[in-house]
Amino acid sequence: MAVSQVRPGVFLSDLDSALNACVLSSRNITLVVNASGLEGVAYPQLDLQVLPVPVQDRPHAPLSHYFDSVAERIRQNHTGATLVHCTAGRSRSPALVMAYLMRCEGLSLRRAHEQVLDQRPFIRPNAGFWRQLMDYERTLFGRSSVRMARTSCGVLPEALQDSEDSEDRAAYCVNV
Secondary structure, three states: OOEEEEEOOEEEEOHHHHOOHHHHHHOOEEEEEEOOOOOOOOOOOOOOEEEEOOOOOOOOOOHHHHHHHHHHHHHHOOOOEEEEEOOOOOOHHHHHHHHHHHHHHOOOHHHHHHHHHHHOOOOOOOHHHHHHHHHHHHHHHOOOOEEEEEEOOEEEEEEOOOOOOOOOOOOEEOOO
16 A cells, blocks of 8 residues: 555555655656655656655644645646655654645545545554644534544544434544
8 A cells, every 4th residue: 555546636655655656657747746845865767746845744843834825736736746745654744645636636634534544544644743634624614524532542532423414423532
């Protein structure tokens, strides 16, 4: 699962996969969102646009400063597919894709997380990125579908019951 397709034309991966010419060309990648925090990454000589997101994978890093610009660039990429990557494809890049799904597809944070998790089951955005995503959801929709909850493993995001669900679903931890 080095490369995961979240939506048609939207992929998530780690850094190694993003540097693989076969990965990029076989998926028609024309836009790479580099959230690895590394400068000067040498991508294969293909016709690529690269959008750098110079943020480290730390809870207080300002990833939310890039939510709107990354979402808009993904939405406007009509020349091919987009690959969003960080170092491991577990924290920064999934958080950016969840922000895209909220902004451009109108999904709640809970639904965006479920969509990404379905395609990439080992994601684990750090607690700070979760808080930033929760703030972003409140800004976009005026409500929250996730809250931070104290668990035996520390403070983790917990999905709130969704009033749109027809079934009575209890809250569940989304980042174990």
